[in-house]
Amino acid sequence: MINKGNLLDKLFYSFTWVSALSVMLIMTGVFVSLIVGSWLSINMFGVSFLSSTVWDPNTNNFGAAVPIIGTLTTSLIAAILGIPLSFGIAVFLTQLCPHALKYPLRIAIELLAGIPSIVYGIWGLFVFAPFFEIHIAPWLTSAIGPLPYIGVLVRSRSFGIGVLPAGIILAIMIIPFISSVMRDVFEIVPEPLKESAYALGATSWEVVWHVILPYSRVGVSGGIILGLGRALGETMAMAFIIGNSNQLNLSLLLPGSTLSSVLANEFSEATGDLYTSSLIELGLVLFLITSLVLSFSKLLLIRLAKREGQRR
Amino acid sequence: MRLWTLEHSRQLINVIGLGFCLVATAFVLFWLLWILSNLFYEGLRDFHFSVFLQMTPAPGEPGGLANALWGSLLLTTFAILVAIPIGVLAGTYLAEFANFSWFAAVTRFVNDVLLSAPSIVIGLFVYELYVKSVGHFSGWAGVIALAVIALPIILRTTDDILRLVPVNLREASAALGAPQWMTITHIVFRVAKRGIITGILLAIARISGETAPLLFTALNNQFFSSDLNQPIANLPNTIFKFAMSPYADWQRLAWQGSFLITLWVLYCNIVVRLFFKSSGVIR
Numbered sequence: 231m232i233n234k235g236n237l238l239d240k241l242f243y244s245f246t247w248v249s250a251l252s253v254m255l256i257m258t259g260v261f262v263s264l265i266v267g268s269w270l271s272i273n274m275f276g277v278s279f280l281s282s283t284v285w286d287p288n289t290n291n292f293g294a295a296v297p298i299i300g301t302l303t304t305s306l307i308a309a310i311l312g313i314p315l316s317f318g319i320a321v322f323l324t325q326l327c328p329h330a331l332k333y334p335l336r337i338a339i340e341l342l343a344g345i346p347s348i349v350y351g352i353w354g355l356f357v358f359a360p361f362f363e364i365h366i367a368p369w370l371t372s373a374i375g376p377l378p379y380i381g382v383l384v385r386s387r388s389f390g391i392g393v394l395p396a397g398i399i400l401a402i403m404i405i406p407f408i409s410s411v412m413r414d415v416f417e418i419v420p421e422p423l424k425e426s427a428y429a430l431g432a433t434s435w436e437v438v439w440h441v442i443l444p445y446s447r448v449g450v451s452g453g454i455i456l457g458l459g460r461a462l463g464e465t466m467a468m469a470f471i472i473g474n475s476n477q478l479n480l481s482l483l484l485p486g487s488t489l490s491s492v493l494a495n496e497f498s499e500a501t502g503d504l505y506t507s508s509l510i511e512l513g514l515v516l517f518l519i520t521s522l523v524l525s526f527s528k529l530l531l532i533r534l535a536k537r538e539g540q541r542r
Numbered sequence: 543m544r545l546w547t548l549e550h551s552r553q554l555i556n557v558i559g560l561g562f563c564l565v566a567t568a569f570v571l572f573w574l575l576w577i578l579s580n581l582f583y584e585g586l587r588d589f590h591f592s593v594f595l596q597m598t599p600a601p602g603e604p605g606g607l608a609n610a611l612w613g614s615l616l617l618t619t620f621a622i623l624v625a626i627p628i629g630v631l632a633g634t635y636l637a638e639f640a641n642f643s644w645f646a647a648v649t650r651f652v653n654d655v656l657l658s659a660p661s662i663v664i665g666l667f668v669y670e671l672y673v674k675s676v677g678h679f680s681g682w683a684g685v686i687a688l689a690v691i692a693l694p695i696i697l698r699t700t701d702d703i704l705r706l707v708p709v710n711l712r713e714a715s716a717a718l719g720a721p722q723w724m725t726i727t728h729i730v731f732r733v734a735k736r737g738i739i740t741g742i743l744l745a746i747a748r749i750s751g752e753t754a755p756l757l758f759t760a761l762n763n764q765f766f767s768s769d770l771n772q773p774i775a776n777l778p779n780t781i782f783k784f785a786m787s788p789y790a791d792w793q794r795l796a797w798q799g800s801f802l803i804t805l806w807v808l809y810c811n812i813v814v815r816l817f818f819k820s821s822g823v824i825r
Contacts, residue, residue: 242723246635249628250649253697256690257652260663263670318566326560327567335567337815342574344811346751348778349581349800352785356793357580402573433552435559456658463660465754466782490662490754497666497758513666517659524655532651 260517268511270503279511285476285492287500292508294515296478300393300486301516304468305461307397307482308404312461313454316405320412321438336413343406351470354399359390359471362398367483370394386481391473394482399467404457411453415446415534449534455527463520465490489516578804584794585801593798597766598780601789607799609766613775616768617681617760618750621688626742629693633700638726641705650701657694664690665755673759681770684760691752692745699741703734740814747810751803753778777803 265272271279275292282293323335367388375385384394419442427441443450473485474495489512500506592606599605632649640646668687673679707730715725731738761773762783768774777799784796 236721238723239721242726243635243639246631246639249631250635250640250645252628253632253649253653253656253694256667256693257656259671260659260667263667264663267666267670314562315566315570318563319570321560322563322567326563335571337812338571338574341808341811342570344747344807345577346753346778346800346803346807348751348753348781349804350577352781352796352800353577353580355785356584356797357576402570405570433556435556436552438559459658463658463663465660465662466778469782470785490660493662493666494754494757498761510666510670513663517663520658520660520663521655524658525651528651528654 264510264514264517268507268514270507271511274504275508279508280515283478287496287502287505290502290504292504294489294508294512296476297487297489297492297512298515299478300472301462301488301490301519303393303482303486304397304400304472304488305458307394308400308461309454309458311398311401312405312408312457315401316409316412316453316457317450319405319409320416321442323409323413324416325434325438325442339406339409342402343410346466347403347464348466348470350399350403350467354395354467354471355391358399359395362395363388363390370483382480383482386479386483388483389473389485391471391485392483393472393479393486396468396472396486396488397482399471400461400464403464403467404461407460408453408457411456411531412446412450415449415453416442418449419445446534448530448537452527452530452534455523455530459520459524459527462523463490463516464488465494469494489513581797581801581804584797588794589798589801593795593802598764598775598784598795599791601787601792604791605795607777607780607795607802609763609775610777610780610799611802612766612768613681613760613763614750614777616770616774617684617688617756617776618746620685620770621692621749622742622746624685624689625692625696625745628689629696629741629745630700630738632693633697633704634726636697636701637704638722638730653694653697656690657698660754661691661752662754662757665758668755669758679759679761679773681760681772681774684756684774684776685770687755687759688749688752691755692749695745695748696738696741699744700734700738703737703741704730706737707733736817740817743810743814743817747807747814750810751778751807753782757782 271292275282279292279294280298281295282291283295284291284293285296286292319339323332323339327335367384367390370384371386371388374383375381423441423445424437427437432440468488468491472487472491474487474491475485476487476492477484479486493509493512493516497506497509500509592604593608594606594611595608596604596606597609598607636646636649665687668683668690672683672686676683711729711733712725715729716722720728756776756779760776760779762779763773763775765775781796781799781803784792784799787793
């Protein structure tokens with residue numbers, strides 16, 4: 231009887247161990263399979279793959295610079311718009327909001343995170359892009375267009391779909407992630423710290439800006455980078471709204487492409503080994519970038535958790 | 543007349559700052575309402591129950607989404623059935639057997655990176671691993687891709703929730719002579735049941751709307767099929783194809799499909815919240 235229990239214990243233990251190991255295997259497998267799949271393209275183009283702006287299936291000449299720049303640009307736009315808004319939401323939910331509204335508002339914001347990305351895509355394509363073309367783009371062109379330096383970004387005619395509208399949709403998509411991390415780290419700021427600032431006569435905003443924000447700096451950065459990681463890898467919404475152009479344009483109103491959108495649009499129709507292999511290398515680049523960004527965010531959040539643990 | 547003092551500018555900054563927070567919250571809620579209202583309007587306009595019964599049509603002909611809905615149901619069900627045992631057991635290993643070891647720390651780290659990895663990359667992985675060696679797109683490839691996406695979610699919630707189960711329950715069970723596997727399956731799992739189910743529901747909500755990993759795995763199919771060895775129709779890919787098409791009736795079906803998916807995902811999310819209201823485990 232005891233032996234049987236022991237055997238089952240060992241069996242159960244091995245099952246759980248193998249399952250836990252599978253996570254590592256998957257991670258390694260993703261890396262290895264992407265490298266194997268893109269080997270042809272890595273050999274053919276080398277490092278210049280990253281800097282070449284040509285993407286021409288007809289001449290079998292491929293470079294990743296345009297989608298890399300597109301990915302970084304859309305994520306940057308999303309960050310510029312999304313970070314202040316997320317910060318505002320987190321401050322509102324933790325400091326200002328009446329207690330009864332807190333939970334429903336929290337759920338409403340989190341519902342945004344639940345909406346599948348393809349729904350953002352179809353909505354962006356049929357509703358937001360026309361709205362952007364008619365109402366926002368002409369206004370941007372007339373307001374910012376004449377300015378030196380940045381004016382050139384918005385001087386062209388908009389077709390609705392393009393880099394800037396894609397960035398705006400992306401901002402809405404990452405706000406729930408960033409604001410929920412910010413909310414969590416704002417909530418762990420010790421009450422006595424805030425109360426002492428209030429006792430010294432600080433206004434609510436001064437408490438937020440000079441007490442809460444410095445205290446939760448690490449966590450806030452972790453949340454922002456987590457959101458960025460999401461933005462970099464976002465696929466379906468981008469495939470719908472960015473317009474899928476392999477040309478490099480200075481104007482944000484014109485179509486562009488991201489690493490993920492090129493994959494989504496071209497992979498299943500790609501012919502020829504080199505074409506497929508180059509597409510897989512795009513995936514490899516994307517996976518490397520997002521893994522680095524996400525690891526960095528995780529390290530920040532883990533550091534925060536450790537500090538929090540020591541304090542208690 | 544009073545002078546403009548430092549006090550005044552501090553108050554002004556306060557009002558502007560807090561006002562911005564209020565406006566930011568209202569602005570984002572406005573987007574939520576904007577998206578949902580459009581989705582409900584476009585989804586319910588001309589909505590007919592034949593959507594559930596008829597096949598995806600050729601352009602210009604009447605039809606529904608029956609094969610796509612059926613395919614999605616099959617893919618999601620099998621993927622979640624694959625992911626549940628692996629995810630729950632792996633979470634059990636981390637929380638019960640290796641809680642403070644470096645192996646657990648690394649696995650949690652890798653799991654979190656995998657959790658947020660772009661889903662299209664998972665699709666590429668399964669393409670390289672399975673589709674290429676089998677030689678054709680298939681439903682099973684889609685199942686594997688979705689399972690890889692569901693796994694980290696289930697693992698994470700199981701791990702989190704098991705670590706919340708009080709140690710004295712385990713000690714009491716051990717003191718009564720129960721072997722560890724029995725303690726875990728009969729005591730710890732029972733206490734943590736709600737949390738584990740929450741993770742599973744979250745995983746279902748996430749994979750039902752996933753499109754990118756199915757693009758080069760399950761592909762799509764115009765016809766009704768239950769054969770997972772062949773390309774199989776699925777709702778997200780059908781929406782992608784129909785929405786990008788120039789045909790008005792295909793676009794209408796794409797809206798209706800999006801409406802159904804969103805309704806289902808929001809339903810899962812709300813059930814999770816009602817089911818698990820009082821715990822801080824879900825993020």
